Amino acid sequence: MRLEQFPQNVREHILPQPAGTYRYRCYTCQAEYGIETLLYTCPECRGVLMIRDVEWERLKQVPGPKWREIFDYRSMVTEPALRGIYRFHELLGSILPLDAVVYLGEGHTPLVRANARLRDWAGMPFAFKNDGQNPSASFKDRGMASAFSYLNHLIRSRRLEKVLAVCASTGDTSAAAALYASYLVDGVTSAVLLPHGKVTPQQLSQPLGSGARVIEIPGVFDDCMKIVEHLADRYPVALMNSKNAWRILGQESYSYEIAQACDYDVGHLVVVVPIGNAGNITAVLEGFLKLLDLEIITALPTILGVQSEHANPVYLYYLESDPARRTFRPVTVRPSVAQAAMIGNPVSMPRVIRLVERYRAVAGERSVQVTEVTEQEIMDAMLIANRNGHIACTQGGECLAGLKRALHEGLISGDREAVLDATAHALKFAVFQEKYFEDRFEPDFEVTPRAELRNAPMLVRPPEGVAEPVPGRSMDPDAFRRFVESTAAEIAERLNLKEVRG
Numbered sequence: 001m002r003l004e005q006f007p008q009n010v011r012e013h014i015l016p017q018p019a020g021t022y023r024y025r026c027y028t029c030q031a032e033y034g035i036e037t038l039l040y041t042c043p044e045c046r047g048v049l050m051i052r053d054v055e056w057e058r059l060k061q062v063p064g065p066k067w068r069e070i071f072d073y074r075s076m077v078t079e080p081a082l083r084g085i086y087r088f089h090e091l092l093g094s095i096l097p098l099d100a101v102v103y104l105g106e107g108h109t110p111l112v113r114a115n116a117r118l119r120d121w122a123g124m125p126f127a128f129k130n131d132g133q134n135p136s137a138s139f140k141d142r143g144m145a146s147a148f149s150y151l152n153h154l155i156r157s158r159r160l161e162k163v164l165a166v167c168a169s170t171g172d173t174s175a176a177a178a179l180y181a182s183y184l185v186d187g188v189t190s191a192v193l194l195p196h197g198k199v200t201p202q203q204l205s206q207p208l209g210s211g212a213r214v215i216e217i218p219g220v221f222d223d224c225m226k227i228v229e230h231l232a233d234r235y236p237v238a239l240m241n242s243k244n245a246w247r248i249l250g251q252e253s254y255s256y257e258i259a260q261a262c263d264y265d266v267g268h269l270v271v272v273v274p275i276g277n278a279g280n281i282t283a284v285l286e287g288f289l290k291l292l293d294l295e296i297i298t299a300l301p302t303i304l305g306v307q308s309e310h311a312n313p314v315y316l317y318y319l320e321s322d323p324a325r326r327t328f329r330p331v332t333v334r335p336s337v338a339q340a341a342m343i344g345n346p347v348s349m350p351r352v353i354r355l356v357e358r359y360r361a362v363a364g365e366r367s368v369q370v371t372e373v374t375e376q377e378i379m380d381a382m383l384i385a386n387r388n389g390h391i392a393c394t395q396g397g398e399c400l401a402g403l404k405r406a407l408h409e410g411l412i413s414g415d416r417e418a419v420l421d422a423t424a425h426a427l428k429f430a431v432f433q434e435k436y437f438e439d440r441f442e443p444d445f446e447v448t449p450r451a452e453l454r455n456a457p458m459l460v461r462p463p464e465g466v467a468e469p470v471p472g473r474s475m476d477p478d479a480f481r482r483f484v485e486s487t488a489a490e491i492a493e494r495l496n497l498k499e500v501r502g
């Protein structure tokens, strides 16, 4: 839709100009720093950083309902920079000029409601938000669009040149970082660190295809993360993990999109997210708090974080009900089908602790819950979701299993509606489906396939004496007819079909 077609009262807001003043703020000691240089930890105390808009209060001059109108009308503009997460420019990147925005088709992912059968299985109505429909097939693209748009801005304003973007990854972050880096041909190259053998073949193929330097090391993600932090402390590289506060800003768009898709009525919702490195739950909490602060929403949804028993440091932390006695202890992870979340020492934990405090102070103790699920529950839930029309990955399965568990434990009530984060496309984790169907899980996973969820292809060949087609060779028409008839008869028998016409 063209600008002149927008109602007069929103027209001046549709194409945002750079505004505001962003600063890094340390979540531990509250020190603040300018954003002109790349910074990932507080130079004073090593704490993690968030980005805050020093002029945030100016946004309150626009009433909440007006913001809703602006964001809704922005959905109709053809300007590419506003097609994705920057529809919410003022909330997550207001200092950026639109021509610095890197848009590869991220964001705007659909909410797909569970059918009646799946709803009954889960125990309450819910929808998956399919972040596997992002360009590199995971939610990380939201954060990368933000972090790379900012890099692009620095490159264009000549504060940076020849950037090497590095990240540690369980497979999704690396795919996203490599994809966005490859788009910015001139200014940026990328290198990704992966735990050897702990990334699926599909995820490994992604950064390789994008031309990144792919480095595999022994150990698990937490080990890769330490190396990347070490590199970022000593060498001129741009760290692209969610420790980079720009990543968090971009991922806040997940909350904004849920709010928009629900007509900004989210108080009755339960938003379910898997917790790995904890960047996602950080962004979701922060996103909803910002919306409330600007009165774009009037009540906060409940947030339910889910972890696997095999990688559960956040769950264990919140198991202690007395905040004064809580101590965060990293855990040693065990093999998990929710491999993207197989993380024992989440870098965003200090952010989560502070944000959960703030969130609960506004919306009550029960407004943020954390539960854990078994590997068996994750696999079964993913396959059941897949059998009901969803492209949920294992982390999506983790959310569904977590929803069921939380209902059972009374953490949430079934008269509400839930939105589950399907963080990536199921195809990235096909290897776990294969292990399940073929009953090949290594004992450490503790997964035993349920017969009714298994599946396998059937090879149907014609009976002895009937020729079969060979690619590249033509076939005698009569022989081909015999092949078709006999093969069709065999398939009909296997599918239990009765012939209706001769």
Ligand SMILES: N[C@@H](CCOP(=O)(O)O)C(=O)O
Binding pocket: 140, 167, 168, 169, 170, 171, 172, 173, 174, 221, 240, 241, 242, 243, 276, 277, 279, 280, 340, 341
């Ligand atoms: N699951 C992640 C782990 C790193 O997360 P990040 O959000 O901190 O970059 C991955 O896909 O690598």
